[in-house]
Amino acid sequence: MAKQVALYVLLVSVAIAGITTAPPLTIVILVFFGFKIYELVYFRSAKFIAIKNRISAHIQDCNDLNDHIEELKSTHIGADMTRRGHSDYHDNSKWNFKRSGFKKITNAPNVYNCSRSVCDGSRRDPMKYVCKYFGFSADEPTLSKFENMLNNFTAVEDGKNSLTSEKNEILASISDDVPFLIKKFSKKLLAKKLGFKDVDLSDTYYPSFKFQYVSAGGNASTENTIVMDIPNLNAMVNYLNDRIKWKKSVAGQRALMTSALRKHILERDNYTCRQCGISTYAEPHLLLEVDHIIPVSKGGMTTEDNLQTLCWRCNRTKGAKLNV
Numbered sequence: 001m002a003k004q005v006a007l008y009v010l011l012v013s014v015a016i017a018g019i020t021t022a023p024p025l026t027i028v029i030l031v032f033f034g035f036k037i038y039e040l041v042y043f044r045s046a047k048f049i050a051i052k053n054r055i056s057a058h059i060q061d062c063n064d065l066n067d068h069i070e071e072l073k074s075t076h077i078g079a080d081m082t083r084r085g086h087s088d089y090h091d092n093s094k095w096n097f098k099r100s101g102f103k104k105i106t107n108a109p110n111v112y113n114c115s116r117s118v119c120d121g122s123r124r125d126p127m128k129y130v131c132k133y134f135g136f137s138a139d140e141p142t143l144s145k146f147e148n149m150l151n152n153f154t155a156v157e158d159g160k161n162s163l164t165s166e167k168n169e170i171l172a173s174i175s176d177d178v179p180f181l182i183k184k185f186s187k188k189l190l191a192k193k194l195g196f197k198d199v200d201l202s203d204t205y206y207p208s209f210k211f212q213y214v215s216a217g218g219n220a221s222t223e224n225t226i227v228m229d230i231p232n233l234n235a236m237v238n239y240l241n242d243r244i245k246w247k248k249s250v251a252g253q254r255a256l257m258t259s260a261l262r263k264h265i266l267e268r269d270n271y272t273c274r275q276c277g278i279s280t281y282a283e284p285h286l287l288l289e290v291d292h293i294i295p296v297s298k299g300g301m302t303t304e305d306n307l308q309t310l311c312w313r314c315n316r317t318k319g320a321k322l323n324v
């Protein structure tokens with residue numbers, strides 16, 4: 001405490017001396033460093049540490065949800081989808097040049113260098129061309145993989161909203177106890193010092209497929225990028241379903257794991273986790289997921305009886321047990 005007072009005294013005296021004698025730029029620099037010292041002192045104070053300890057369980061929950069979302073983002077369609085079927089990489093100089101622009105994108109697009117007519121065709125009928133040129137065959141395993149991706153990515157999108165709301169709620173709950181200047185000018189640092197992990201709200205995790213045509217001379221080029229976002233994943237699931245030659249008995253039993261079915265299951269279960277009983281009525285920002293009771297990998301079907309609503313915490317625990 002004595003140290004804190006000494007710092008303030010030093011700061012005020014320097015500021016007074018500065019204001020009376022110094023030019024404007026020096027004043028700005030002094031105010032800046034003064035504020036940095038104030039921040040430093042505040043984040044080390046017993047008062048701040050008490051606030052941090054009080055909400056640490058909530059922050060841990062938020063960080064766990066963040067980890068969960070990051071895990072879901074890494075859902076893949078195939079182990080090595082760029083090298084199946086007709087897909088091929090050509091590292092021509094133009095592509096290498098453009099590549100530097102993709103540094104921030106976690107999933108650089110899978111590129112297919114093609115003729116102009118293929119590039120144009122991919123615009124007219126995107127899912128057909130992705131299947132044909134990136135080697136996805138119309139069969140049940142492929143459909144299941146895309147359904148799984150759609151289900152997980154929808155959870156990511158819902159989860160990002162949950163996470164933002166939960167974080168804002170936690171910050172609002174301590175708002176009265178945090179000094180005005182810290183709230184106003186040190187928002188990011190406050191979240192960091194409280195222990196929040198960085199949250200990535202971007203949608204760069206969606207895989208994408210790119211058809212690229214470059215003329216022999218290099219002057220003419222067209223490209224068409226198909227991002228597998230939620231609408232496109234729904235389109236893909238429907239496209240594959242139409243193409244698969246179902247045996248009649250299977251087609252009759254099986255439902256399609258689209259966004260519409262997901263919504264239907266959540267409604268049917270009254271937005272309540274069937275494992276622990278928590279609901280969005282009790283916890284408005286709760287992330288709910290749709291889970292296969294018997295996993296697809298263990299022969300479970302996408303049927304209404306085999307689908308259930310789970311909260312993200314129960315689903316995560318179940319997933320961890322299955323992976324052991």
Ligand SMILES: [Zn+2]
Nearest residue numbers: 273276311314
């Ligand atoms: Zn639960």
